[in-house]
Amino acid sequence: xxxxxxxxxxxxxxxxxxxxxxxxxxxxxxxSLVVAAVNLRRGVMGRFGEELRAHGPNLMxxxxxxxxxxxxEKELDRLGAHxxxxxxxxxxxxxxxxxxxxxxxxxxxxxNFRALEKVSPWWQVEGRWPHGSxxxxxxxxxxxxxxxxxxxxxxxxHLSAGQAGKxxxxxxxxxxxxxxxxPEEHQVFVDLKSAQSLLGLTGLVTMVLAxxxxxxxxxQTVAIxxxxxxxxxxxxxxxxxxxxxxxxxxxxxxxxxxxxxxxxVSGVSVFSxxxxxxxxxxxxxxxxxxxxxxVREVAWIFTAEAASIxxxxxxxxxxxxxxxxxxxxxxxxxxxxxxxxxxFVVGIxxxxxxxxxxxxxxxxxxxxxxPALVLKGE
Amino acid sequence: MLVRSLAKSLWERxxxxxxxxxxxxxxxxxxxxxxxxxxxxxxxxxxxxxAFGANILLVPKSEPLEIGIGGLRYVTAEESAYLEEAxxxxxxxxxxxxxxxAFAPFLSRVVEVGGRRALVVGAWLDREFSVPEPDxxxxxxxxxxxxxxxxxxxxxxxxxSLSPWWRVEGRWPGERxxxLLVGASLARELTLAVGSALTLxxxxxxxxxxxxxxxxxxxxxxxxxxxDLEQAQALFGLSGKVEAVEISxxxxxxxxxxxxAARVGPAALPPEEYETWYCTPYLGSIIHQLEEAIPDAKxxxxxxxxxxxxxxxxxxxxxxGLVVAVALLAGSLGVMATMVTAIFERRRxxxxxxxxxxxxxxxxLFFLLEAAAWGLAGGALGYFGGLALARELAARAxxxxxxDLSFASQGIILATTLIMAVGMALLGSFLPVRQAMRLExxxxxxxxx
Numbered sequence: 022x023x024x025x026x027x028x029x030x031x032x033x034x035x036x037x038x039x040x041x042x043x044x045x046x047x048x049x050x051x052x053s054l055v056v057a058a059v060n061l062r063r064g065v066m067g068r069f070g071e072e073l074r075a076h077g078p079n080l081m082x083x084x085x086x087x088x089x090x091x092x093x094e095k096e097l098d099r100l101g102a103h104x105x106x107x108x109x110x111x112x113x114x115x116x117x118x119x120x121x122x123x124x125x126x127x128x129x130x131x132x133n134f135r136a137l138e139k140v141s142p143w144w145q146v147e148g149r150w151p152h153g154s155x156x157x158x159x160x161x162x163x164x165x166x167x168x169x170x171x172x173x174x175x176x177x178x179h180l181s182a183g184q185a186g187k188x189x190x191x192x193x194x195x196x197x198x199x200x201x202x203x204p205e206e207h208q209v210f211v212d213l214k215s216a217q218s219l220l221g222l223t224g225l226v227t228m229v230l231a232x233x234x235x236x237x238x239x240x241q242t243v244a245i246x247x248x249x250x251x252x253x254x255x256x257x258x259x260x261x262x263x264x265x266x267x268x269x270x271x272x273x274x275x276x277x278x279x280x281x282x283x284x285x286v287s288g289v290s291v292f293s294x295x296x297x298x299x300x301x302x303x304x305x306x307x308x309x310x311x312x313x314x315x316v317r318e319v320a321w322i323f324t325a326e327a328a329s330i331x332x333x334x335x336x337x338x339x340x341x342x343x344x345x346x347x348x349x350x351x352x353x354x355x356x357x358x359x360x361x362x363x364x365f366v367v368g369i370x371x372x373x374x375x376x377x378x379x380x381x382x383x384x385x386x387x388x389x390x391x392p393a394l395v396l397k398g399e
Numbered sequence: 400m401l402v403r404s405l406a407k408s409l410w411e412r413x414x415x416x417x418x419x420x421x422x423x424x425x426x427x428x429x430x431x432x433x434x435x436x437x438x439x440x441x442x443x444x445x446x447x448x449x450a451f452g453a454n455i456l457l458v459p460k461s462e463p464l465e466i467g468i469g470g471l472r473y474v475t476a477e478e479s480a481y482l483e484e485a486x487x488x489x490x491x492x493x494x495x496x497x498x499x500x501a502f503a504p505f506l507s508r509v510v511e512v513g514g515r516r517a518l519v520v521g522a523w524l525d526r527e528f529s530v531p532e533p534d535x536x537x538x539x540x541x542x543x544x545x546x547x548x549x550x551x552x553x554x555x556x557x558x559x560s561l562s563p564w565w566r567v568e569g570r571w572p573g574e575r576x577x578x579l580l581v582g583a584s585l586a587r588e589l590t591l592a593v594g595s596a597l598t599l600x601x602x603x604x605x606x607x608x609x610x611x612x613x614x615x616x617x618x619x620x621x622x623x624x625x626x627d628l629e630q631a632q633a634l635f636g637l638s639g640k641v642e643a644v645e646i647s648x649x650x651x652x653x654x655x656x657x658x659x660a661a662r663v664g665p666a667a668l669p670p671e672e673y674e675t676w677y678c679t680p681y682l683g684s685i686i687h688q689l690e691e692a693i694p695d696a697k698x699x700x701x702x703x704x705x706x707x708x709x710x711x712x713x714x715x716x717x718x719x720g721l722v723v724a725v726a727l728l729a730g731s732l733g734v735m736a737t738m739v740t741a742i743f744e745r746r747r748x749x750x751x752x753x754x755x756x757x758x759x760x761x762x763x764l765f766f767l768l769e770a771a772a773w774g775l776a777g778g779a780l781g782y783f784g785g786l787a788l789a790r791e792l793a794a795r796a797x798x799x800x801x802x803d804l805s806f807a808s809q810g811i812i813l814a815t816t817l818i819m820a821v822g823m824a825l826l827g828s829f830l831p832v833r834q835a836m837r838l839e840x841x842x843x844x845x846x847x848x
Contacts, residue, residue: 054729143706202701258617263564264450283729289422290733297740353717
């Protein structure tokens with residue numbers, strides 16, 4: 022590259038600030054739409070994956086077949102370990118047993134209410150969630166049948182199988198009635214410790230429900246949890262997992278197609294702007310040829326120019342696209358969309374390639390013509 | 400003269416015209432595709448959500464308290480209550496019958512099997528029945544009823560269509576072929592495989608069936624046994640009875656009216672609001688209609704399934720709207736850019752026109768008319784391209800293989816597309832045409848802009 026060519030390229034870019042700005046703006050607009058589409062597709066998919074997780078836990082941990090009916094509560098810490106905790110939105114342990122309440126046998130569940138509230142947003146509580154150890158959440162049907170309401174008290178007894186004749190008894194205060202439309206409406210929930218001591222199952226849990234952080238990559242999450250806690254069998258709740266996959270793949274298909282169409286349409290617009298820029302400079306090109314520059318040299322100069330416009334437009338477009346994606350993310354989800362690194366590459370590549378292709382196609386046409394004819398304006 | 404030169408100009412400038420046409424067409428195609436889809440989008444997504452399974456549970460009014468632990472489930476004998484299996488076809492006669500996608504009745508008892516206890520669930524697995532004519536008790540005007548379409552015909556439903564996520568190794572049992580499905584965990588515990596024979600003992604009766612399939616669900620159903628409802632009724636001595644019906648219905652996200660109806664009860668709504676509520680497929684109004692169809696039943700929303708759906712669909716609609724707006728923005732920018740280029744390329748022609756005595760108004764009119772012609776042509780092409788694109792989107796992004804739009808909505812889409820396309824072309828050419836009008840003939844002829 023001679024100093025002369027460099028000067029020609031940068032001189033041309035510098036002296037024609039106005040037209041260059043128009044070309045850069047066109048490339049930037051086209052690229053920004055593509056970058057926004059790429060970011061949105063990824064970011065929106067992630068967001069939707071999280072939104073879908075409102076359908077509750079998609080993983081269930083139970084004891085391995087033949088390992089006895091309980092898991093050790095102490096081992097729950099394994100789910101909080103580094104590398105596992107990031108994969109889970111939350112997990113909640115349960116211990117289940119049958120207890121007598123007002124003379125009726127009912128299923129009593131012990132759980133961690135704070136964790137439950139986090140992973141099970143569909144539990145509709147009339148009254149409030151229990152706070153202390155003496156408070157209980159009563160299923161709707163139990164409440165109707167036993168005539169319990171928020172503020173009432175009841176006592177639960179359990180006849181321990183191991184110690185014949187010895188029964189445990191505890192009093193609870195009803196803080197809320199729970200409505201789910203599922204089997205929970207037939208159950209009574211108290212805090213884990215109280216249930217364990219009442220049922221004689223200190224330090225044991227029946228199962229753990231876990232909710233993965235996103236709906237995607239579920240197989241990997243299952244493998245990681247399995248490795249972290251070999252004593253438990255990790256089951257994927259297919260009802261939730263499969264349906265989420267189906268819904269997400271539909272959304273993704275739609276967004277990909279729209280992104281493709283946007284790419285095509287922006288391509289057309291950048292193409293025509295760049296073509297106009299090149300066309301505008303036919304006299305200049307002809308002059309260079311008349312002064313002795315070879316077709317190759319002229320083409321090189323214009324290629325370098327188009328490439329710089331492409332890079333510049335790509336950069337500006339990348340920034341604009343990210344901002345645009347954030348705007349959409351904020352309005353729809355009320356949260357920022359994590360910019361994807363590949364969209365940077367996509368942005369620059371789209372900017373450079375479109376501006377090169379469109380500029381070169383015109384340059385070829387012009388350099389093919391005799392300089393004298395172009396200069397005469399024919 | 401104007402018409403002739405316009406026609407000639409359109410014909411002779413095929414290359415740059417092609418680019419203009421391409422950009423107008425693609426923008427118009429985008430518009431028409433999204434307009435055609437807009438009528439279906441949320442509906443289609445709602446359909447996808449039915450992959451989550453039943454969203455309504457129908458139980459006897461007195462709803463017995465059950466003790467469910469692990470895969471087992473007990474109900475005391477004195478409290479047991481049932482629905483009649485014979486009443487179930489009425490579920491497909493309610494106002495929103497076309498929104499009832501699938502349902503399955505259940506009857507279950509704990510039985511002795513292979514030396515341990517397991518829950519045997521009798522259900523419709525894959526049952527076809529003929530839908531009865533409704534007795535005309537719907538509290539609606541004839542017009543609204545005609546719009547919903549006639550009842551009747553045959554309907555195939557059951558657990559198989561209700562729970563699409565079940566992974567069955569082997570096959571589903573037929574209606575009277577003596578087959579059963581075993582949950583994967585139970586099968587492992589009892590070391591059962593497809594082809595094994597199994598004896599189910601309940602009180603004094605027993606039933607010998609063979610395992611035709613092993614089902615994996617990841618939930619409590621993995622510990623259960625599934626048989627055809629009729630066999631379960633015979634085994635339990637409860638012929639014609641069912642305990643619960645799970646129903647999968649297409650619903651519209653709740654709005655303020657639905658929430659108010661849920662709070663105060665539908666009966667307390669003013670008559671015209673009641674009709675609106677009744678004639679909109681909210682979860683609440685469908686449950687209300689199901690309860691009307693089977694008076695001794697009580698419907699419950701399965702909140703785990705229904706809760707997130709409305710919010711999700713609303714977000715989805717919002718996102719699609721914004722994405723479509725982006726696409727249209729890209730489309731109109733494209734049209735403008737190509738119009739600018741097309742007019743720029745023709746500055747010599749403009750100079751000639753002016754040199755021959757055309758005034759500014761005539762030049763402007765000529766180019767605007769030409770732009771309108773491009774817009775019209777691109778709009779018409781784009782309309783058809785858009786229909787094809789919408790078909791493609793519908794087939795790829797959603798499971799519908801076909802969609803039909805009424806003649807009226809087709810017309811609306813065509814008109815909107817044409818108007819928008821012409822508008823984009825005119826808007827895009829406005830600036831360059833204004834510049835062209837100011838052009839000095841001599842400079843233009845020399846090719847100096």
